[in-house]
Amino acid sequence: MENHTARMAALLGELRREMNGAVVESMQRGEGGYGLNYGVSIPTIRAIAARVGTDHAFARYLYQQDVRELRMAALTIADPQAVAADELDEWFSGRMPEELMEELALRLLSRCRMPVLEALRDDWLCKGSAARRYTVLMALARSRDFDAASVVELLPEVVATYPDDLRLARGAAAFLQAASPKIGPEALSRMLERLPESSAGRFLREEVAWLCQ
Numbered sequence: 001m002e003n004h005t006a007r008m009a010a011l012l013g014e015l016r017r018e019m020n021g022a023v024v025e026s027m028q029r030g031e032g033g034y035g036l037n038y039g040v041s042i043p044t045i046r047a048i049a050a051r052v053g054t055d056h057a058f059a060r061y062l063y064q065q066d067v068r069e070l071r072m073a074a075l076t077i078a079d080p081q082a083v084a085a086d087e088l089d090e091w092f093s094g095r096m097p098e099e100l101m102e103e104l105a106l107r108l109l110s111r112c113r114m115p116v117l118e119a120l121r122d123d124w125l126c127k128g129s130a131a132r133r134y135t136v137l138m139a140l141a142r143s144r145d146f147d148a149a150s151v152v153e154l155l156p157e158v159v160a161t162y163p164d165d166l167r168l169a170r171g172a173a174a175f176l177q178a179a180s181p182k183i184g185p186e187a188l189s190r191m192l193e194r195l196p197e198s199s200a201g202r203f204l205r206e207e208v209a210w211l212c213q
Contacts, residue, residue: 004061008058011070015040015070018041019038034066035067036066036067037069038068042103045073046072046076059078063090063091064093078107080109091109092124101134101138105135105138109135109136121150130165130168134171141175148179148182151179155195155204159198160198166199166200169201169203173207176188176204177208180211
């Protein structure tokens with residue numbers, strides 16, 4: 001733990017040198033969602049974190065900190081192949097602004113082993129909050145080998161649980177656009193017919209109806 005603390009301090013010092021005051025001020029006026037935020041761009045965070053290399057234990061330690069740049073860096077330092085199903089909840093803890101959900105999906109969850117992806121589908125997607133469901137859909141949209149048909153079958157119920165959540169509908173649209181070559185227009189059309197008559201259901205239909213043509 002002492003080693004983690006010293007390494008974290010060194011990494012934070014490196015990140016702080018890239019601080020962008022204008023971005024910090026903008027995020028503070030909006031919904032920044034972090035205890036500390038230095039406004040460093042995501043590509044810069046990734047580049048600095050990449051120099052650390054892969055260290056899953058260190059990444060888990062960094063992710064516990066309420067500092068935007070450390071949480072973002074952790075997602076590059078973590079080892080997707082080392083993520084276990086029983087540790088998933090710790091990756092969705094604390095404050096979770098949308099940019100962090102999307103980075104979590106892109107950099108970590110989408111690259112996890114198949115049993116972990118299946119656990120995400122069966123737990124977060126079927127029983128989680130709207131934010132967790134959105135994150136899973138964004139992750140599975142980027143996963144090449146996952147069983148897309150099993151997710152398509154669940155989508156009407158997923159959307160019906162949060163009928164007015166347009167962010168969740170956006171996540172579903174992103175998944176369907178990525179997975180459409182595996183699904184086929186007929187299966188997609190059947191799924192769209194089962195969507196609820198709600199704002200999220202209508203939004204999703206409008207976003208992906210062209211895939212059925």
